[in-house]
Amino acid sequence: MSPDKLIDYFSFVVQDILSQVSSVDDLQNDANALDLINSILKTLDRLKATVADVIPEQILKEYFGGVDEGTKLLIAAGLEIKKASAMTKDGKVRKEFQSTMHLEAVQNIVEDTMMDLNAAIRTAQKSARASINGVLDAIKKDIANGLIVGDPRKVIQTRVAKSFADNGLTSFVTSDNKRLPLDFYSQTVVRTKMRTANTTGAVNRYLENGVTLVKVDEHQPTCHVCAGYGGKVFCPDGSDKRFPDGPLPPYHPNCRHTVAPFLDDFHTDDEIQAELNKWNNFKPDKDVRSAAQRYAYEHEQAIRRQANAEKKQYANYKMVLGKDAPKTIGAFRRMKRGNTSKFQALQKEYRSIMQTKSTVRIMPHVPGYDKAVFPDAKFEKYILNNAHPEGGPKAEAFDHVLGYNLTNKDELIQNIKDHLPTTKATFKGNNGYGDGYEAIMELTGPNGRTAPVLTAWFKDNEETRLVSAFIIDEKKSNRKRGK
Structure with missing residues (x-):
């Protein structure tokens, strides 16, 4: 899934949640309201799992894409270095590019991106719960005060829908109290971090080849922020005190600026002085455009x-x-x-x-189940990984309730496979790139206990693959096989 497809998927999830809100009847019933809240929370949990799958791979591609661009620009600038792609055709980083500098840079950007997106999703979960409960509490007070006469269900549904439209999926609140919706904020984070990865890859490629100065490119038309930095030279590692060490692009989520190597040995003293003069009386907030x-x-x-x-x-x-x-x-x-x-x-x-x-569309089973793909990384890094910040609690539940952990993950996979032919699936929508499905199955673990497990699937033109699995109700797990 590309960064643009991930951004579209965030929009799809938001649309799906709004559809859930609009399709629920009688939210005055506490059980219905709780079911809606739990459904929204689970939808957002699945979004977290998708983010955990997509972000590391895409950051890696963007970063080493920047490394490759840096290589080309170094050669174009006159530096004699070997022209080689940082990644193989099957997406692996070549050994000569697996330096500490590169790998740590990728890891830091991945962690920052995951932290921002997971925090946004957690905030959206809290916001959704607060929106529903807030409306229901207000409605109850209005009924008690005689302000609502007759069947209040229509009023409740209208108010809940309006609450979600206003701030139901808020993911970030700015310092001036602006509420940013989940799809907008996630788009901002993804685009910014991808451009950061690309620029960082290029800069580190320059640095490891002894080039400490970079120049931001210029293009028109451009915004007032970028116009001030375009065409200026920076020293990212701070070794050359004549030039500032930043800020480097991106200067905003849709920034298209890049940085090229500036080899001072290839420039005259007058040319270097001209670059220094560009910083005279520089004011970052001043619009220098005509x-x-x-x-x-x-x-x-x-x-x-x-x-x-x-x-x-x-x-x-x-x-x-x-x-x-x-x-x-x-x-x-x-x-x-x-x-x-x-x-x-x-x-x-x-x-x-x-x-x-x-x-809601109920299918007799997950389409393509007989050739379904079960990614090892999904189980090792998320579903059964106790150390994962988001998947950890689910991994602990699998271990505690059913006795599944990383030592017997293949048994869990086989158990799911065995249940697929006879387990009905719920169609969850098409995000423009494929169909989503959920299948809830009663699994009995190696410890003899049984529990309901939700499995989530994605089917495109190429394959059907598992994207998530977790126990959905531990209270129903305290029973042995046959009881």
């Missing part, structure tokens, strides 16, 4: 806003309509901008599905 440059930037941004809005709308349509949606974003744009009869019919179908109270 009126024409500002206009060009705003015009470009307006076009991008329209394109992004259409891209987001297309992703939503594809998530909901699946194969019935246009095959490409280009086809969707042409239909929409022309307001064709096909687009009007598509819009009607989309709205009809979104307004349906229940879109």
Whole structure:
């Protein structure tokens, strides 16, 4: 899953949760309200598992992609070094690039990214719970005060939906108390960290080849922040005190600036002085662009806003309509901008599905179960890893309740495989790249105890693979086989 697909998946999860909220009847019933809260929390737990799968691999690719770009720019600058890709075709880092500098840099960016995204998801979980409970408490007071007469269910549903629309999936609160929704904040984090990985890879490639100065590229149109730093020289490791050590790009989530090596041995004293002069009277908050440059930037941004809005709308349509949606974003744009009869019919179908109270589809089993993929890393690094910050409690539950741990993970995999042919699956939606399914099965562990285990699956055109598994109700686990 690419970074863009992960961003789309965050949007899909948010849409799925809003659909869950709109499809629940009688939230005045405490059991129904609790079921909704638990369903939302589990949906966000699955999102955490997906993040844990995707982020390390993508950070690795972005970082060493930056290393490769750095190699090309060093050669172009006149440095004699061997031209070699940092990664093999099957995604492995070549031995000569497995230095402490590179591996530690990747690990630090991965940890920072995971920390930010997991914190955002935890905040969203708390926010969702607070939104539902807050509305229900307010409704109960209004009923007691006689402000709501008759059946309050419609009022509850309307208020809960509005609460979620306002702040139900808040993932971050800024210093000026702005509430950032989960899909927006995650997009900001993912894009920023990916660009950081790419830039860091290039910079470290320069440093390990003895190049301590870098120059930020210039391009137009650009924003007022980037305009101030474009074309300036930095010394990332601080060894050359003539130049500042940062900040380096990205300067914002959508920043396209890169850094090239600046070899002072290849420049005259006058050229180096000219670079130093650029820092005279530098003010980071000053907009140094001309009126024409500002206009060009705003015009470009307006076009991008329209394109992004259409891209987001297309992703939503594809998530909901699946194969019935246009095959490409280009086809969707042409239909929409022309307001064709096909687009009007598509819009009607989309709205009809979104307004349906229940879109649950039960399948006789997980599609493609007979050739399902069970990634070893999923079990070793998450499902059965007691040390994992998010998966740890689930791993402990598997060990404590059923007796499964890393020493017998193959037995757990086989147990799940044995139950797949006879276990019904719930279709959880299409995110535009594949279908999601859940299958809950009663598993008996090597200790003879039985417990309900939720397994989550993703099916695309290539394969069906397990993405998560965890015990969903330990209270129902205290029974032996046959009792």
